[in-house]
Amino acid sequence: MLIAGVSGLYHDAAAALVRDGRIIAAAQEELFSRKKHDARFPKQALQYCLSQAGEDEALDAIVFYEDPVLNLDRVMQNAFHIAPEGGDVWNATLTSALGKKAAIGSELRSFVSSDDKVFFCKHHLSHAASAFFPSPFNEAALVVADGVGEWATTSLGHGNGAEIRLDREISYPHSLGLMYSAFTEFCGLKVNSGEYKLMGLAPYGRPVLAQKFLDELIDVKTDGSFQLNLDYFAFNKLKNSFAPQLANLVSCQPIPLGGQLKLRHMDIAASIQAVIEDIMLRLARTALETSGSRNLCLSGGLALNCVSNGHIRRKLENLDGLWIQPAAGDAGGALGAALAHYYSENPERQAQSNDSQSGSFLGPRYSKAQIQHALEDQNLVYRSLPEDEQHKDVVSALAKGQIVARFTSRTEFGPRALGNRSILADPRVQDAQKHVNLRIKFRESWRPFAVAILAESLQDVFELEDESPYMLVVSHVKEELRRPLDWDTFRNTDADMQALLKQPASFVPGVTHVDHSARIQTVDKSRNPAFHRILSEFEAQTGCPMLINTSFNVRGEPLVNSPENAIACFLNTGLDVLWIEDFVVLKEEQPQDLQNLVGKTEFELD
Ligand SMILES: [Fe+2]
Incomplete structure (x- = not known):
């Protein structure tokens, strides 16, 4: 059974190919288009993946990594919610979401022989599947955390054999990814690529604002569930990712893109990093407790925060194995979507002791x-x-x-x-x-x-x-x-x-x-x-x-x-x-x- 997975149209478009549950190929569109974080439909990546199949093999299914209808629903409801400010959102919705996402079905359809071979997998299920199915575990607790998919921003669950159950969810606009991106922009770094820099900046600072953030900015419960104080954010209004009030909270002005970083910005980076580490650890602990597992799989953009991953590895009691999808952001969703579809129809799965990601060497080779x-x-x-x-x-x-x-x-x-x-x-x-x-x-x-x-x-x-x-x-x-x-x-x-x-x-x-x-x-x-x-x-x-x-x-x-x-x-x-x-x-x-x-x-x- 040959299945292609596709992600994209938001950021980091990618394609993957899976044969009988085995990963054959996976690549991001940016490799071929040479445009960093290229979000366009991954035509070239998909063509590359299909070139790795046999000449007489045809796709049995092509699966997109999210449900465009649910995604549109979120964007529309957000526009209603912020009316009358929502005028910009409506326009953006009509030109981008309706224009692009509604067309995704026909793009996918062009790679298969009939409509009934086109499928959609929910965004966080794609992420969870990308981490659990290639992992070396037959069962594991699962944590997915990112900016946003359709509605979910954080999901907890359990993978067992060929089955994934996501049973706890935090929804938009309460999002760790969007909160982290707001601070990325506040510190003069580019959203969706500067997050690594903010993480690298944190050790230069001191987490002096961490308690203030926990008091004012984000309400965190013992189990890791959280709610943002939306007075400090603006990502739901398609403006800056943060609101002007954030400057008052941190007693410092935001800096323009590439601006000179001062000690205060480093303290801000250290503080938000400490908050993220605390919440991710709580979420991971809850996932282990509720699933009764001693293994953990992480995915979603937050799983690329290697400092937070190290914190979980060090601090989490009762953790035997930790496996993180190397392409934990949306690119990996392509792989997860294909694997989730395969195992929904083939309920036999035996994990490989060394994982089945093949060292993540899944892209093109040259003679x-x-x-x-x-x-x-x-x-x-x-x-x-x-x-x-x-x-x-x-x-x-x-x-x-x-x-x-x-x-x-x-x-x-x-x-x-x-x-x-x-x-x-x-x-x-x-x-x-x-x-x-x-x-x-x-x-x-x-x-x-x-x-x-x-x-x-x-x-x-x-x-x-x-x-x-x-x-x-x-x-x-x-x-x-x-x-x-x-x-x-x-x-x-x-x-x-x-x-x-x-x-x-x-x-x-x-x-x-x-x-x-x-x-x-x-x-x-x-x-x-x-x-x-x-x-x-x-x-x-x-x-x-x-x-x-x-x-x-x-x-x-x-x-x-x-x-x-x-x-x-x-x-x-x-x-x-x-x-x-x-x-x-x-x-x-x-x-x-x-x-x-x-x-x-x-x-x-x-
Ligand atoms: Fe995502």
């Missing part, structure tokens, strides 16, 4: 001939070395402080690069973080990088005890390996971040945040043998079992997908080495005109 053609097309000088020599040469470049882009096999599904489309660097180098941020990613110098570590070395360095193969959990460097930071200059200068960044927080400063935390990817031999080999070689040469791992792209661009994308990124940035399948391309060996391209392209701000 050696295609790559060689792309290299020659750009007149690049490249080396084709035996495998052992490639590893030795490239890893010794890393050990000398050079920055390497690795391109191999299938593209990752989800926002994190896990070794197949990754930029790698030596985490022991003090200014590696600044260097990669400024010269390669062209982004803010203070943003932290994730660490990829050999799974077998995890507990030598970090406090985390379980694997984290999808880079979705933040933990701390072990106490004895931490180096204290002097915060005085930072605070006396109203947040001169460089004052902190020039101090090493551990022996791997490139991946240790200012609160001694790190976003961790554990790399094991069975899921990711190629990356495991690189890390092992790096350890053999340096004694360090870790590398900085950040996505192979520049600020504001989607992850590189094709060899052509990879070459363009290599030539436009300060990358030293491009290691693309079996070919090694050194910047210093390129003709001068190609070397002169570095930094010439202007990139859109994210």
Whole structure:
């Protein structure tokens, strides 16, 4: 039985393909269109997924990740509710919701042979299915938390075998995702992409406003259920995401997009992060208690808050296993919709011990001939070395402080690069973080990088005890390996971040945040043998079992997908080495005109 899942038309459009319950392919539209967070119907992603089926195979079903009728119902009711202010909403509804969503049926219909093969899955069921069905659990408690789907913003439930039951729900406009986005915008960051930055900013601040938020902004019950005080928000009026009163509450004015961040904004980031962690922990605890399970699956955009995930991992009593869908945002809904439909008709399911997400390497792969053609097309000088020599040469470049882009096999599904489309660097180098941020990613110098570590070395360095193969959990460097930071200059200068960044927080400063935390990817031999080999070689040469791992792209661009994308990124940035399948391309060996391209392209701000 061949089923395609589709998400989109809000943000992060994606497609997935499932055969007899097995995940065959999944990819976001942005990979192909090169438009970050592309929300348009994912035609190219769907075509890619279908290319992974056999030539004579036809789709038995195509499933959209939400119910457009329920979604429209919410938008319409919201417009009634805020009348007479709702005029703008009506217009927006008529042009976007009616215009686009009502047309979704005919888009889907064009990929199957009859109307009765087109299905719709509820938004939070799509999310829940994306986490539970690929997980290694035969039964688990489920928490879904995001901005909004049709009506639900938070759902709790239980997955058992092939069945998912969502039995608790919090509805729009009470939404953790929309609350977090309001603070994202308040701090001058872009909604729907700046949320990661707000999370990264939090360790620079102190959660001094957390209690005030709990008193005034959001009413939280012991079981994690909550209600927003809507006086402080405006997302339901299609204006700013926050209301002017929010500035009074935090005693500080909002800053424009990309504006200068001050200590107060960092305190705001730390405070809202603390509130999110508290609520997510309560929700997770309630989900375990009501389901009687000791396993937990997380999905929805909030499940990409790796700091909150780490908090749950550390604090939740009676938790045996935690599994988070790597594409936890709406892109993963495509996968969940397909899986939910499959298991609604096939009630037999046996979980795989290592999960069935295949390391999330579910996107396109390119042949050696295609790559060689792309290299020659750009007149690049490249080396084709035996495998052992490639590893030795490239890893010794890393050990000398050079920055390497690795391109191999299938593209990752989800926002994190896990070794197949990754930029790698030596985490022991003090200014590696600044260097990669400024010269390669062209982004803010203070943003932290994730660490990829050999799974077998995890507990030598970090406090985390379980694997984290999808880079979705933040933990701390072990106490004895931490180096204290002097915060005085930072605070006396109203947040001169460089004052902190020039101090090493551990022996791997490139991946240790200012609160001694790190976003961790554990790399094991069975899921990711190629990356495991690189890390092992790096350890053999340096004694360090870790590398900085950040996505192979520049600020504001989607992850590189094709060899052509990879070459363009290599030539436009300060990358030293491009290691693309079996070919090694050194910047210093390129003709001068190609070397002169570095930094010439202007990139859109994210
Ligand atoms: Fe969602």
